[in-house]
């Protein structure tokens with residue numbers, strides 16, 4: 001049996017007619033950049049989230065950068081974020097001229113360890129970027145309390161957590177802004193690069209919208225210099241077509257995760273993901289911790305099962321951050337995490353038989369040891 005890590009072809013096959021006509025409409029109307037479909041998507045996404053503004057951008061990385069810049073983050077500032085994320089979260093901090101300050105993760109749920117944040121705050125700290133990692137919300141109560149106490153901005157990195165909830169609130173609506181990526185394999189994925197920023201702050205939304213569009217609203221005048229970070233009509237049209245399905249897809253991801261959990265829960269070689277009580281997890285990634293991880297990965301691969309590491313190295317240990325001189329004792333949990341983590345196949349269309357096969361092969365691997 002073959003079990004791919006994700007199967008975007010399967011999703012396309014299920015909604016092919018709708019996607020094809022959505023794409024055709026954009027081409028026929030030559031609504032390539034911004035335009036009607038982009039406006040409709042912004043409106044629909046904002047309304048799904050119950051927020052006043054959705055600013056579409058070229059991709060999630062630029063979304064974080066634009067939010068940081070328009071919140072006034074720049075040289076001399078520090079921004080706190082988690083040790084475990086994709087580099088987009090931290091490289092954008094550097095790009096504003098500020099310094100990324102990493103915090104270790106929780107051993108149970110892999111999001112930023114909020115009890116370590118205070119120890120990293122200095123006079124230069126301006127913001128916190130929590131990441132709702134793998135689809136599990138970070139502890140937003142603690143983060144917002146700290147942010148309030150020290151007057152910090154909170155930029156939620158929601159790239160892996162479309163419609164995840166913390167204490168009944170959708171992530172992205174709790175901090176000052178929420179940034180989303182619609183990279184094709186994300187829970188809500190375009191057919192290319194796309195992203196957006198949501199916020200209830202009208203003035204900030206206006207600035208971000210301008211900055212993403214060369215500092216201009218009308219192409220006549222440019223109020224300041226910006227960048228080019230636009231969503232295109234094809235992506236907006238694909239996203240509009242997929243948006244009505246996202247809750248069903250998230251539900252299936254969750255159900256698949258619970259099947260994995262129930263089959264693996266008493267198996268001592270594997271640590272299954274924990275879903276915290278206050279969180280509605282959307283399982284962008286189903287990550288286990290495994291003994292002899294690399295050998296297991298190899299064994300699964302030879303049995304047609306594709307797995308991925310999210311991520312092979314935590315941010316502080318990447319060559320890009322060598323200048324910060326971190327070693328493994330600075331982030332012991334993140335370090336241990338990168339050596340043991342393994343992401344199993346996860347997508348809405350994954351079938352029970354495939355999950356059972358993956359689990360059977362995992363158990364077979366350890367039996368042979």
Ligand SMILES: *Cc1c(COP(=O)(O)O)cnc(C)c1O
Pocket residue numbers: 059060061062085086088089131157159160180181182183193194195
């Ligand atoms: C995917 C991702 C991003 C970046 O999104 P792009 O659209 O690929 O630029 C940012 N943060 C996290 C945690 C991500 O997983």
